[in-house]
Structure formats: C-alpha cells, structure tokens
Amino acid sequence: MIDVCASSDVPEKGKHVVTVGARSIALVRVEGRVYGVDNRCPHRDGELGRGDLDGFHLFCPLHAWVFDVRDGRGFFPKGAEVACFEVKEEKGRVFVATNGVKPSQTDRWP
Numbered sequence: 001m002i003d004v005c006a007s008s009d010v011p012e013k014g015k016h017v018v019t020v021g022a023r024s025i026a027l028v029r030v031e032g033r034v035y036g037v038d039n040r041c042p043h044r045d046g047e048l049g050r051g052d053l054d055g056f057h058l059f060c061p062l063h064a065w066v067f068d069v070r071d072g073r074g075f076f077p078k079g080a081e082v083a084c085f086e087v088k089e090e091k092g093r094v095f096v097a098t099n100g101v102k103p104s105q106t107d108r109w110p
C-alpha cells in the first residue's frame with residue numbers, strides 16, 4: 001500500500017483527491033472511516049472528488065450519477081460501478097492499495 005496523505009487531509013464528511021501511479025483516487029471519510037474510489041466517473045469522466053457527499057453516497061458533479069463509497073456500486077443508475085481502493089490508516093497517515101476493484105470483479109463485497 002502507498003502512503004498518500006495525512007489522516008487530517010480527509011476530515012469527516014470531507015473529500016481529498018490523491019494520485020497513486022496513473023490513477024486519481026477520491027478519498028472520503030464517512031463515520032470515521034476513509035474510503036477510496038476512482039476519481040473518474042464511468043459515465044463521462046466527471047471528477048467524483050468534486051462531487052457532493054451525502055452519507056455513503058458520492059454524487060458525480062456533472063450529471064449526478066451516485067455511487068456508494070463502501071463498494072463502488074451505483075445507487076443511481078443501478079448497474080453503474082466505479083473501482084474502489086482498499087484504504088487503511090496508521091499513525092496519522094492514509095495508505096491506499098495500488099489496484100482498484102470494481103464490484104463486478106470480486107465477490108468480497110456483501
């Protein structure tokens with residue numbers, strides 16, 4: 001995992017965009033936990049890290065597709081998905097896995 005930022009860069013209900021390799025990743029913090037999703041909306045590349053966050057729902061700022069940051073599944077429209085990145089915090093730093101996973105690519109999501 002890659003050290004990407006300080007924990008304080010991602011405040012509660014806040015967003016912070018980081019770069020890991022060639023990927024831009026939107027980090028958000030909800031209920032104390034940091035989640036990471038691909039910063040590019042699968043519709044037309046809207047920057048998800050610039051969208052509104054409502055609970056676990058992250059809204060694309062361009063056309064309002066909505067993704068659940070916990071698993072990348074589209075809340076609207078259903079069937080859309082965005083890659084998620086494993087995130088952990090340790091000693092005031094945020095670490096992100098280098099490979100994202102879409103819900104359809106894994107059975108690890110409930």
Ligand code: FES
Nearest residue numbers: 041043044046060
């Ligand atoms: S680019 Fe995200 S909803 Fe269109």
